[in-house]
Amino acid sequence: MKEILGQVTNTPLFGVIISLVAFEIGMFIFKKTKLAIFNPLLIATIIVMGFLHFTGVEVKNYMLGANFVVFFLAPATVVLAVPLFQKIDLLKKYFIPIIGGGIIGAITAIVSVVIIGKLLGIDHNLLLSFMPKSITTPIGIEVSRMLGGIPSITVFAIIITGITGNVAAPFIYSVFRVKHPVAKGLGLGISSHAVGTSRAIEMGEIEGAMSALSIVIAGILTLALAPIVKMVL
Numbered sequence: 001m002k003e004i005l006g007q008v009t010n011t012p013l014f015g016v017i018i019s020l021v022a023f024e025i026g027m028f029i030f031k032k033t034k035l036a037i038f039n040p041l042l043i044a045t046i047i048v049m050g051f052l053h054f055t056g057v058e059v060k061n062y063m064l065g066a067n068f069v070v071f072f073l074a075p076a077t078v079v080l081a082v083p084l085f086q087k088i089d090l091l092k093k094y095f096i097p098i099i100g101g102g103i104i105g106a107i108t109a110i111v112s113v114v115i116i117g118k119l120l121g122i123d124h125n126l127l128l129s130f131m132p133k134s135i136t137t138p139i140g141i142e143v144s145r146m147l148g149g150i151p152s153i154t155v156f157a158i159i160i161t162g163i164t165g166n167v168a169a170p171f172i173y174s175v176f177r178v179k180h181p182v183a184k185g186l187g188l189g190i191s192s193h194a195v196g197t198s199r200a201i202e203m204g205e206i207e208g209a210m211s212a213l214s215i216v217i218a219g220i221l222t223l224a225l226a227p228i229v230k231m232v233l
Helices: 002-009 013-033 040-055 059-071 073-078 081-086 090-094 095-120 124-130 137-147 149-174 182-202 205-232
Strands: none
Touching: 013 040, 013 059, 040 059, 040 090, 040 149, 059 073, 059 149, 081 205, 090 205, 095 182, 095 205, 124 137, 124 149, 137 149, 137 182, 137 205, 149 182, 182 205
């Protein structure tokens, strides 16, 4: 039995199929519950981790196929430019607030991790892994590698950050009376990347477009700022 399992899992197709099946299960649970906490990405991650643990399949075997999925993350992120292009006039109109808000948001995302991490005494490598938590996964993985962090930890932090923003955004906007669609979109995109953008799109076209834009801004600024923060640490 182990020999058969070893032959099956030692092919790239295995990782792709497991990833797709796990995500489809996550989508099914999410659609049935309608609860943001049951985010398909989180459910899929738990399923894959559980499967590998209980079957004893090595991670390197899974990654033979999973790397194909990772490869397509970057092109998928580019698609976010579509809603931005549709609202290009808004970008021109609110250029200064958008760029200013993006810079402040990106700095806050990094500095807050450093401060909280230092207070809690988090290991240096873990701290570096958490720093790109607020940017989209493809960029976050590369930033983590560049800093010397642990990409798998970074991905987990990105997922948790996105789900938290997705769930908490409506409540936060209500408490602080944030009503402007541009502000809502920027806040979600800067803090919660693509998962937050999915919530922004539900709020409206303007929110979705601004959130997509802020993902790009956050990614670029984090790439520039993270190495500087690392040198200070």
